Amino acid sequence: MNPSGPLRDGETVIFIDRKEREYLRRLAGGKEIKIRDGKLAADEVIGRDEGTLVRSSLSDTFLVFRPTLAQLIPNLPRQAQVIYPKDIGSIPVWADIQPGLAVVESGVGAGALTVALLRALGPSGRLVSYELREDFARMAKENVARYYGAAENWTLNLGNVAEALAESEVDRIILDLPEPWQVTEKSWAALRPGGILLSYLPTVIQVKTLVDSIRAHGGFAAVETFETLFRYWHIKEMSMRPQHRMVAHTGFITVARRLAGR
Ligand SMILES: C[S@@+](CC[C@H](N)C(=O)[O-])C[C@H]1O[C@@H](n2cnc3c(N)ncnc32)[C@H](O)[C@@H]1O
Structure with a gap:
């Protein structure tokens, strides 16, 4: 697999918060993603490029990437x-x-x-x-x-x-x-x-x-x-x-x- 281009439905991504903590989550179209106490819609992430900044319901910001093997x-x-x-x-x-x-x-x-x-x-x-x-x-x-x-x-x-x-x-x-x-x-x-x-x-x-x-x-x-x-x-x-x-x-x-x- 050599995934590139905008993030797709079904892919696994890593969210990185301002303290550089990492959260591995799956993008499931139509569903919500929970990170700590906040939520964000997977549909807000699907179709975006890696390296995009997204915001949860608690206004916490996260960078989103495809995870490296490490x-x-x-x-x-x-x-x-x-x-x-x-x-x-x-x-x-x-x-x-x-x-x-x-x-x-x-x-x-x-x-x-x-x-x-x-x-x-x-x-x-x-x-x-x-x-x-x-x-x-x-x-x-x-x-x-x-x-x-x-x-x-x-x-x-x-x-x-x-x-x-x-x-x-x-x-x-x-x-x-x-x-x-x-x-x-x-x-x-x-x-x-x-x-x-x-x-x-x-x-x-x-x-x-x-x-x-x-x-x-x-x-x-x-x-x-x-x-x-x-x-x-x-x-x-x-x-x-x-x-x-x-x-x-x-x-x-x-x-x-x-x-x-x-
Ligand atoms: C430390 S884990 C391997 C971790 C794995 N290399 C990874 O990257 O996730 C050791 C594994 O070896 C298996 N195992 C132990 N002795 C074995 C044997 N004689 N033949 C086959 N598998 C064995 C265990 O069931 C266990 O799943």
Whole structure:
């Protein structure tokens, strides 16, 4: 999807108030949109350009835009933890995701990473995702349909990836699940030589267990683990400083290349 032009009925938009607080809302023709205690008619927004200033019934003003992926992710309807935008930003680069590649992903959760991968793969790429829980899979399907659009190159399989992973000659495997070491052998079998395995994990014990399993397996090289630290800055007149609060920890990314043999 590459939406541009005036805002349309059915689209999701982000309203930004004077204090830069964000509100994700859907434009439904004929309906009212509630923001905090105020209301405004969706019909007053439909047909306007992004970047327009609109006013609620309480005379509060809001700028309205289509959301970026980074604005969308924290607001996605979800039950599982989603990957933070800063980590979703790193994954396509460190997994070297390109249009046309064949990629396997698990777990899917709310589908935030799925949307990012589909965007990076483009229509010529192929994404196969595995998710254990039916309710999460259903929510991910809804999120992908609403926030990415029709994805004919995406297959969502319900099941335990450690048992069900059946692909071969894939270019990349991206794992966002608690026990990726259970998928080390299957990942090796599914990847083509030179393919990349990337795992996202919140704790260092998990990272150690994964890296030990990758090294003991013997079929991978160039194993690297890193984290990214991200801090907003406050910049206003002469006051320029880091913001007082930051998300100090999210997760570690581990990457490895599949060897030709073992
Ligand atoms: C942290 S969430 C994934 C978040 C997701 N990447 C996103 O961007 O929103 C972890 C997901 O992995 C799923 N999961 C855990 N173990 C799994 C397995 N062995 N096979 C398939 N899915 C699994 C869980 O049900 C959960 O939905």
